[in-house]
Amino acid sequence: MDVLVWGLVGLLACIAAWRFYRAPAVYIRRFVFAFIHVLYRLRFQGRRFVPPxxxxxxxxxxxxxxxxxxxGGGSPRPLRxxxxxxxxxxxxxxxxxxxxGAIPVESDRRDPGNVRRALEEVSRALRNGDVVMLFPEGRLTSDGDVKTFRRGLDLILSRDPVPVIPAALSGLWGSWTSNCHGKALAHFPRRCRARVALYFDEPVPPGQATRQSLEARVRELKAEADRWVETGKP
Incomplete structure (x- = not known):
């Protein structure tokens, strides 16, 4: 009987390993989704706006x-x-x-030609039907506010006019992974199970998005998300 049980366990383990090998991103996303639910009290809104x-x-x-x-955990589709x-x-x-499938990018000052290569990889991903995710501010906020979106966003949209989905995060400012209390990751966590909101908005049709209009919409979304984080009410 023990041999049968261990054989069954081994078979299931092999099947799980094979499925992970064939589609690792799917299982990584499931793990991340569960992990962030342990860390935070999450609210997702507008996930339906990410096209299937x-x-x-x-x-x-x-x-x-x-x-x-x-x-990555909140998106209904894998993100590059x-x-x-x-x-x-x-x-x-x-x-x-x-x-x-993350896409690395470095400034041309440090690595001449890297931005061009990164943009080419973004184009390949989009033309392959993937969803590409970027933080247009280019760096972590220093005061919790949304900073000016950089021109790299314009370069991407000029090469590949695709639907653009504005999104906003709230609730992570003040955490040990933010710059709120000094350099991020330089101190121990101060709280657990904080409210964190991730809001998506309707896609902007191809060719209609601008850097300025997207920045303005992300600011509006963040204000909506902030209200839930502060009050617990939508």
């Missing part, structure tokens, strides 16, 4: 180093993240970033 198929660009404010996990190369090349996490 076809290319799209998601733009969001950048609050903390947890943003990508919340975005555009991220800083130094973070992408982290010895401990590079395997994960590669597995989920």
């Amino acid at each position: 198929r076809g290319p799209a660009l998601v733009v969001c404010n950048h609050v903390s180093f947890m943003d990508a996990l919340v975005m 993240f555009l991220m800083d190369r130094p973070i992408y090349e982290s010895k401990r996490l590079n395997w994960l970033f590669r597995m989920v």
Whole structure:
């Protein structure tokens, strides 16, 4: 009987390993979704606005180093993240970033031609029908407010006019992964199970989005998300 049980356990483990090997991003997203629910009291709104198929660009404010996990877990579709190369090349996490298809980008000043190569990879992803996610501010906020969106967003949209989904995060400012109390990750967590909101808005049709209009809409969305974080009421 023990042999039969252990054989069954081994078979199930092999099946799970095979399925993970064939579609690792799916299982990583499920794990992340469960993980962030343990850490935070989450509210998602507008997830239906992420199209079930076809290319799209998601733009969001950048609050903390947890943003990508919340975005990746909250999105109904896998996201191809555009991220800083130094973070992408982290010895401990590079395997994960590669597995989920993150796209590294570095400034031309440090690596001439890198921005062009990153934009080409973004184009390939969009033309392949993927959803690409970026934080147009380019860095973590220093005061919790939404900063000016950088022109890289215009470059992407000029190359590939696709639907653009504005999104906003609230509740992570003040966490140990934000710059609220000094440099992010430089101190221990001060609270657990904080309210965190991720709001998506209706897609802006291809060719109609501008950097300024998207920034304005993300600010409006963030204000809506802030109200729930502060009061617990929509």
